[in-house]
Amino acid sequence: MPSLPRPATGPGSRYTARAATTRPRPTPRHLNIAALTRRLTPRDLWLARMLHEHQVLTTDQITRLLHTGRRSAQRRLRTLHRCAVVDSFRPLTATGSAPEHYTLGPAGAALLAAHAGLDLAATGWRPTSTGRIAYSPWLGHDLGTNDVLTHLAAHHHEHPDIHLELWLSERSCARRWGDIIRPDAYAHWRDGEHLLPFFLEYDTGSQPLARVEAKLTGYAAFRTATGSTPALLIHTRTHSRDQAIRHRLTSAARELNLPVATTSADFTTDSPWGPWWTPLGPSSHRTTLTRLPVHWADLTPAAGLAPTDADTALTLPVPPLPPTEEPTS
Structure with a gap:
């Protein structure tokens, strides 16, 4: 059977980032993590954990997981970007336009570290993290x-x-x-x-x-x-x-x-x-x-999944789907 046409862009294509554009964002002198507590929802914190775990997710992938409309997802992602919870870039592709790609931002990394009771360095986040992902051949x-x-x-x-x-x-x-x-x-x-x-x-x-x-x-x-x-x-x-x-x-x-x-x-x-x-x-x-x-009747889960003393809140598995959105009164 002959191969079907390869998609021109996206995960099924051969594209890699030759250049990347990032959204401008005012850079505050200090990240006020405490001020974010009244603005962020459990779903926002889940997304920060997902980006820490899986490095990069596109708008379509995040929308798919959140099970919401694309415009609603984009509005929330813009808010999280302004708060520096997420970073974003859009790779330059040979043809067409790539979707927005989201990574963990400085405030998001600081939030995860605070929730885990660890230093920021424990998250592995660096100011160059988004750039490394954007230009990665992988x-x-x-x-x-x-x-x-x-x-x-x-x-x-x-x-x-x-x-x-x-x-x-x-x-x-x-x-x-x-x-x-x-x-x-x-x-x-x-x-x-x-x-x-x-x-x-x-x-x-x-x-x-x-x-x-x-x-x-x-x-x-x-x-x-x-x-x-x-x-x-x-x-x-x-x-x-x-x-x-x-x-x-x-x-x-x-x-x-x-x-x-x-x-x-x-x-x-x-x-x-x-x-x-x-x-x-x-x-x-x-x-x-x-x-x-x-x-295959003899399949069994992989050994080594149980938490150990070496695990922290940053190394435990993240639920693949976000917490249920609470109805507004």
Whole structure:
């Protein structure tokens, strides 16, 4: 089957930031964090935690998670930007216009540190953080990863019995398992009685197939070392790349006894929960995320998820969806 056209912009495209524009904002002499307590809602604080965890989210991704109108989301984001809770930039793309990209701002970082009872340095935030993200060659990769997971999380708005229970970023995964594996994300997909714990590898096509195959050895070592068996989901950008990965990895996954499924953005678009995932194997057919645990009966959540004494409020998992908005009187 031939590959479908690649989108010109956004997470499914090949764009990287060549330049970035930032919104002007008056710079106060001192950040008055205490004055923000009467202006910020629990959803604002949740967003600050999400940006600390996942580094960068676009307007569309934030709107999707907040389950609100785009204009309402933009108005609130502008307010948070003026308060320095968030920073923003818009990358220069080869064609078209990129959406606004949001990162954690100085006041947002200070708020998180204050809530955790830690120094600002503990957040990892620096005045150059937004610039590093804006010009990072991995920007498209990070946005693609976040796009898949935000679609999964937001699916709960339309189907309350289906939800993304847990979503750990690449940094959180590295903090827990970095001596063995470094996935792009780890998550739990819950549909009724079916639980799919999975690692996500978001493949942009930039790595040689041999390097992608080499990652399977690490996941096999993780399974041996921890005794836990999450699935490994590989999301590629095009169907042709997906086919190449499947041809290269099928034998290795079978020899290592790893539960691996693949798909591509040509199929998932804005519904990655759908029947687009194909387990590696000679006679496998596409299926949904919910049906994958039926295909692999021995799946178990990853070891190392329980909080330890080394954890702080900044290292604990962030709920994938915001707290419920309280009605105004």
